[in-house]
């Protein structure tokens with residue numbers, strides 16, 4: 504296996520939603536992965552601040568984006584894309600919510616594809632198709648696949664933990680399964696979320712909003728091991744460690760990968 508990573512963010516996926524969605528692949532996935540059902544995201548539990556923290560390993564008060572309106576960083580920190588680019592690694596991104604374009608700086612990606620969540624009924628499958636095609640052809644070092652339907656259609660339109668919400672998670676897990684079955688020998692696959700949710704909303708500091716699952720399947724992770732005390736800030740150092748580049752000095756999280 505090469506030192507490559509596919510990071511899949513399923514927007515708004517709660518741990519109990521993951522475990523309750525009924526997708527039969529989940530037990531197999533967890534048996535092959537190190538995972539936690541009790542990782543913490545950052546406050547506010549909102550999409551852009553949380554993804555900025557996922558990629559830059561600092562809290563929103565440090566990166567400066569505290570709402571879904573991007574704020575240029577006052578004291579800029581390299582994110583995952585910039586840290587990898589600096590060492591000549593290739594990165595790509597497939598995303599269904601347009602403001603996420605700001606989690607990387609111009610010039611840090613070899614390709615990206617945005618498909619609007621508002622123009623298609625379900626975009627998660629289309630995004631997965633696009634990422635699948637590019638990875639097959641080019642084998643980039645890092646692919647970020649952001650799946651939007653669980654939050655948009657599942658949570659906001661129908662309500663967290665409704666059948667519609669759980670159905671979107673199950674579909675997203677099928678997308679992750681496609682990636683693992685095709686690329687799981689070459690890539691470590693990380694599956695997580697930016698935040699949870701409750702009723703038809705999120706953004707508070709309640710456990711329903713702040714608790715997220717994380718699944719790590721790859722050669723540097725012990726199968727069927729449950730991880731403790733994990734934060735969304737640990738994602739960027741973990742990705743950098745697997746791919747073999749140093750973390751940015753400012754990053755506050757730690758790598759969760761086993762030592763080589």
Ligand SMILES: [Zn+2]
Pocket residue numbers: 514515549550551654697698
């Ligand atoms: Zn979100």
